[in-house]
Amino acid sequence: MAAQNFLEAIREGLREEMARDAAVYVIGEDVALGGPFGATKGLAEEFGANRVLNTPISEGAVMGMATGAAALGLRPVVEVMYIDFITLAMDQLVNHAAKLHYMSGGQIRVPLTIRVQGGASGASGAHHSQSLEAWFLHVPGLKVVAPSTPADAKGLLKSAIRDDNPVLFIEHRDLYWSRGDVPQTDAVVPLGVAAVRRTGADATVVAFSKMVGTALEAAETLSETGISVEVIDLRSLCPLDLDTIVASVRKTGRLVVAHEAVEVGGAGAEIAARVQEAAFDYLDAPVTRVAAPFTPVPASPPLEKLFVPGKDRIASAVRSLLGRGAE
Amino acid sequence: MREISYAEAKVEALREIMEADDRVCLVGSYFLGLSPRRVLMNALRERFPARIFDPPISETGFCGLAVGAAMAGMRPIVDVATASFIFNAFPQIVNEAANAHYMTGGQVPVPVGFHLLHGLRGGGGAQHSHSPQAMLWNTPGLEIALPASPYDVKGLLKTAARSANPTIFVDHARLFEVKGPVPEGDYDIPFGRADVKRSGSDVTIVATSLMVQVALRAAADLAEKGIEAEVVDLRTIVPLDRATLLASVAKTGRVVVVDECHRSCGVAAEISAIIAEEAFHHLKAPIRRVTTPDVPIPASPPLEKFIEPTAEKVVAAAREAVK
Amino acid sequence: MLPDLPQAELIELYRIMLTMRRFEEALIVATESGTSVGHFHVYIGQECTGAPALSQLGREDTIFTTHRNHGHVLGRGADPGRVLAEIMGRATGYNGGKGGTLHVTARELGVLPTSAVVGGVVPLATGAAFAAKQRGSDAVCMCFFGDGVLEEGAFYEAINIASLWSLPVIYLCENNSEGAIAGEFPGSTIAARPLTDLPAAFRIPAQAVDGTDAGEVYGAVKKAIQRARAGEGPSFIEARTVRWPGSRPLWPDLLTGETDLAFAWEPARIPQSHGDWHRSQDGLLRFTRELLQSGRIAADEILALDGAVRAKMQEAVRFAIASPYPEAESALAGVFAR
Numbered sequence: 001m002a003a004q005n006f007l008e009a010i011r012e013g014l015r016e017e018m019a020r021d022a023a024v025y026v027i028g029e030d031v032a033l034g035g036p037f038g039a040t041k042g043l044a045e046e047f048g049a050n051r052v053l054n055t056p057i058s059e060g061a062v063m064g065m066a067t068g069a070a071a072l073g074l075r076p077v078v079e080v081m082y083i084d085f086i087t088l089a090m091d092q093l094v095n096h097a098a099k100l101h102y103m104s105g106g107q108i109r110v111p112l113t114i115r116v117q118g119g120a121s122g123a124s125g126a127h128h129s130q131s132l133e134a135w136f137l138h139v140p141g142l143k144v145v146a147p148s149t150p151a152d153a154k155g156l157l158k159s160a161i162r163d164d165n166p167v168l169f170i171e172h173r174d175l176y177w178s179r180g181d182v183p184q185t186d187a188v189v190p191l192g193v194a195a196v197r198r199t200g201a202d203a204t205v206v207a208f209s210k211m212v213g214t215a216l217e218a219a220e221t222l223s224e225t226g227i228s229v230e231v232i233d234l235r236s237l238c239p240l241d242l243d244t245i246v247a248s249v250r251k252t253g254r255l256v257v258a259h260e261a262v263e264v265g266g267a268g269a270e271i272a273a274r275v276q277e278a279a280f281d282y283l284d285a286p287v288t289r290v291a292a293p294f295t296p297v298p299a300s301p302p303l304e305k306l307f308v309p310g311k312d313r314i315a316s317a318v319r320s321l322l323g324r325g326a327e
Numbered sequence: 328m329r330e331i332s333y334a335e336a337k338v339e340a341l342r343e344i345m346e347a348d349d350r351v352c353l354v355g356s357y358f359l360g361l362s363p364r365r366v367l368m369n370a371l372r373e374r375f376p377a378r379i380f381d382p383p384i385s386e387t388g389f390c391g392l393a394v395g396a397a398m399a400g401m402r403p404i405v406d407v408a409t410a411s412f413i414f415n416a417f418p419q420i421v422n423e424a425a426n427a428h429y430m431t432g433g434q435v436p437v438p439v440g441f442h443l444l445h446g447l448r449g450g451g452g453a454q455h456s457h458s459p460q461a462m463l464w465n466t467p468g469l470e471i472a473l474p475a476s477p478y479d480v481k482g483l484l485k486t487a488a489r490s491a492n493p494t495i496f497v498d499h500a501r502l503f504e505v506k507g508p509v510p511e512g513d514y515d516i517p518f519g520r521a522d523v524k525r526s527g528s529d530v531t532i533v534a535t536s537l538m539v540q541v542a543l544r545a546a547a548d549l550a551e552k553g554i555e556a557e558v559v560d561l562r563t564i565v566p567l568d569r570a571t572l573l574a575s576v577a578k579t580g581r582v583v584v585v586d587e588c589h590r591s592c593g594v595a596a597e598i599s600a601i602i603a604e605e606a607f608h609h610l611k612a613p614i615r616r617v618t619t620p621d622v623p624i625p626a627s628p629p630l631e632k633f634i635e636p637t638a639e640k641v642v643a644a645a646r647e648a649v650k
Numbered sequence: 651m652l653p654d655l656p657q658a659e660l661i662e663l664y665r666i667m668l669t670m671r672r673f674e675e676a677l678i679v680a681t682e683s684g685t686s687v688g689h690f691h692v693y694i695g696q697e698c699t700g701a702p703a704l705s706q707l708g709r710e711d712t713i714f715t716t717h718r719n720h721g722h723v724l725g726r727g728a729d730p731g732r733v734l735a736e737i738m739g740r741a742t743g744y745n746g747g748k749g750g751t752l753h754v755t756a757r758e759l760g761v762l763p764t765s766a767v768v769g770g771v772v773p774l775a776t777g778a779a780f781a782a783k784q785r786g787s788d789a790v791c792m793c794f795f796g797d798g799v800l801e802e803g804a805f806y807e808a809i810n811i812a813s814l815w816s817l818p819v820i821y822l823c824e825n826n827s828e829g830a831i832a833g834e835f836p837g838s839t840i841a842a843r844p845l846t847d848l849p850a851a852f853r854i855p856a857q858a859v860d861g862t863d864a865g866e867v868y869g870a871v872k873k874a875i876q877r878a879r880a881g882e883g884p885s886f887i888e889a890r891t892v893r894w895p896g897s898r899p900l901w902p903d904l905l906t907g908e909t910d911l912a913f914a915w916e917p918a919r920i921p922q923s924h925g926d927w928h929r930s931q932d933g934l935l936r937f938t939r940e941l942l943q944s945g946r947i948a949a950d951e952i953l954a955l956d957g958a959v960r961a962k963m964q965e966a967v968r969f970a971i972a973s974p975y976p977e978a979e980s981a982l983a984g985v986f987a988r
């Protein structure tokens with residue numbers, strides 16, 4: 001184990017996979033220079049300009065090219081600078097990368113990894129702050145992961161790169177400098193397995209990415225008033241580990257789903273729909289979603305702060321489920 | 328009242344809209360797709376030759392153009408045609424049109440309409456059969472209308488054309504031959520008003536677009552089995568008429584949501600989540616979703632038939648719900 | 651003119667063109683008699699582009715194409731029965747019925763998935779070329795698309811990168827919009843004229859050829875492949891043909907009848923209707939005339955060759971129609987690769 005930050009863990013994951021498999025390469029805007037946040041720093045020097053490629057500002061073409069190369073057996077790791085810009089690659093991602101395997105009756109594989117970062121941070125405004133994972137949960141053929149810790153970032157990235165399907169790897173830039181213990185071995189974190197970060201008996205809070213930390217803070221606050229909350233870190237959104245969520249709901253009878261994306265049509269909608277299907281008789285209270293309001297992301301700092309669900313909103317939601325009201 | 332076809336009602340609406348407001352123009356003109364009914368559009372082309380444009384195959388280009396024109400005071404209605412092509416225009420619709428009013432602090436409204444034909448069409452395959460409305464629902468700033476009857480298509484199109492906001496008009500080619508009563512002259516249907524198309528007290532079937540017709544067939548079948556279904560046609564998902572939806576759930580306690588989008592994070596997921604959150608104590612059974620599964624749409628007819636949401640599947644789900 | 655090829659190869663080229671033509675005719679006839687296949691597009695009139703181009707590709711080379719893919723797939727040696735089966739949604743089709751006419755794929759023949767989104771294939775093909783170069787192979791990727799693609803932004807992004815990185819891709823634009831039926835379906839609407847100015851602006855060698863002149867196409871493609879294999883980067887070829895009169899937006903119609911090869915040596919037989927098509931616009935008839943005039947083949951050999959091809963197409967139709975549909979539940983499988 002070594003204490004590393006999220007970015008270092010990602011960089012190490014990339015480096016290990018590139019050393020392990022010559023078919024792996026990195027491509028995107030400014031990646032050879034390290035990228036805007038330094039995620040790919042040093043990789044061009046280590047592996048050569050041939051395997052860490054800068055591109056023009058052409059998200060669509062880059063996504064399409066990576067898809068075409070993957071169809072021939074290479075393993076590209078595409079970096080899209082902000083998830084907001086993935087809109088420029090939507091057709092290639094949704095109509096091509098996600099579908100080639102199925103449409104070809106299994107003849108083609110697309111072992112593509114797409115790294116994006118997003119989330120509201122630094123008053124960056126509506127075009128640099130979105131959380132768009134729900135769109136991609138709605139696209140059959142795409143896998144979606146969102147790590148919350150440096151260890152998971154490295155382990156999930158390795159799994160994503162080794163997966164023979166297109167995987168969208170979603171990072172939150174507010175987590176980039178968060179630190180944690182990261183295995184120094186070839187440890188992979190499998191896709192589709194959630195992690196129970198805190199056990200509890202009164203309510204279940206399901207979260208992913210940055211919201212996991214927020215949920216844990218809320219759980220800590222609630223424990224001071226005798227409420228015990230189980231926090232589940234999904235890690236993977238597709239495939240979704242419904243079993244872990246349902247096992248928890250069977251125990252607690254109460255579920256809050258927290259995410260930074262807009263509530264309407266968000267990942268929480270799918271989780272809520274599936275849980276009430278699978279665990280209807282165990283639910284003692286409505287499934288509650290704590291998520292962003294139905295607005296674009298505001299730029300002004302105090303407005304942005306209001307937009308992003310914080311620990312107080314999560315705690316308040318848990319209390320409501322327990323009939324305890326505001327305290 | 329006269330009974331006309333959905334296709335006729337739609338073209339009549341377009342004509343009346345263009346007569347009433349000369350800021351309205353059509354960017355793309357295949358509002359009846361390539362169906363036999365498309366000849367109805369010729370009269371419009373003859374009447375308004377300077378206001379109907381057929382752009383090149385450049386979705387980013389012509390959607391962006393329409394957004395810009397709307398920002399400058401026009402009221403364009405864009406025909407995206409096959410819904411699967413909307414992905415090319417995502418930057419313009421999602422990042423520009425949806426955000427502009429909010430981002431500019433209210434200074435720049437974007438009164439543009441995006442029309443598309445969604446869903447299964449019989450052999451369309453994976454790249455011509457999308458239902459993208461769920462993704463667009465996850466995008467604040469877009470109104471979304473889904474007509475299901477001749478009366479609704481005219482009324483909702485009128486409201487869409489008058490709206491100050493970007494509106495996605497989600498239509499379906501398989502509705503074109505549906506006949507129904509349509510008043511002559513001007514009327515509109517406000518957004519945010521669901522329509523209970525059939526009353527019943529045993530189970531609520533929530534649907535949009537073509538699935539409303541599927542739901543009505545299912546309801547007729549269920550009635551023969553002694554189960555009275557209430558069919559709630561949402562008509563618009565943004566704004567959403569929660570009151571009508573929840574009132575129906577409170578009445579029946581049992582819900583089936585039928586929707587043509589893929590299952591995960593589809594329209595049915597959000598409806599289900601809303602009900603699970605706000606009407607939980609009225610539910611006597613879990614909410615069931617009848618949707619297209621999470622697979623790309625296959626080309627071969629029996630495979631496409633297998634994944635299609637049908638009245639039979641709705642009936643089966645409703646019977647489970649009332650057990 | 652004829653490509654400068656030895657006898658056997660020339661005849662093989664002709665056989666492929668005949669296969670492309672008779673396949674499409676057989677498909678149209680099958681659909682007219684009730685077999686339903688959905689929304690399809692035919693390659694009639696473009697055989698003199700596809701056949702000479704594809705004949706120069708090797709086993710390691712790949713192609714991408716669009717909804718107008720039947721000719722390309724056959725030109726790479728696909729089994730007509732299995733192509734037809736895919737178009738008819740049968741289990742024996744190349745994609746197991748999942749793709750249909752719009753997405754026929756034959757991986758082992760280097761035919762990667764065909765896209766039905768205009769513009770979709772250009773970045774994909776550029777990526778396949780990139781992969782070949784990364785691996786140090788001299789394989790090339792040939793990208794077929796129509797003139798409509800030059801209306802999509804994806805085209806410009808992709809060719810820009812191909813030029814900057816010297817990628818081994820051949821952009822083969824089949825411009826069949828001359829004679830497109832006005833108003834029935836939007837013809838190509840692009841402000842640039844000629845189209846070759848556009849890739850030239852990105853410093854990609856661009857050449858316009860007569861798509862019905864097999865020799866001209868052959869020569870242009872040969873140069874492009876040489877460039878690509880030598881690491882000199884992409885090329886753009888615009889092959890112009892007049893759109894076949896029977897090409898309608900949804901359902902092709904045998905307006906010019908099943909091709910009568912005898913029109914090539916008995917011009918008096920050519921009817922009034924669509925006379926221009928038969929006399930000068932149909933590349934297959936042109937090639938037939940040129941073959942005869944060169945003395946390389948006699949009329950009766952042509953008819954024998956054609957007879958064998960037509961018999962093969964009938965067999966393909968029988969095979970496809972007799973093939974079972976896939977099991978319904980298979981619709982749920984194959985989303986992810988294991």
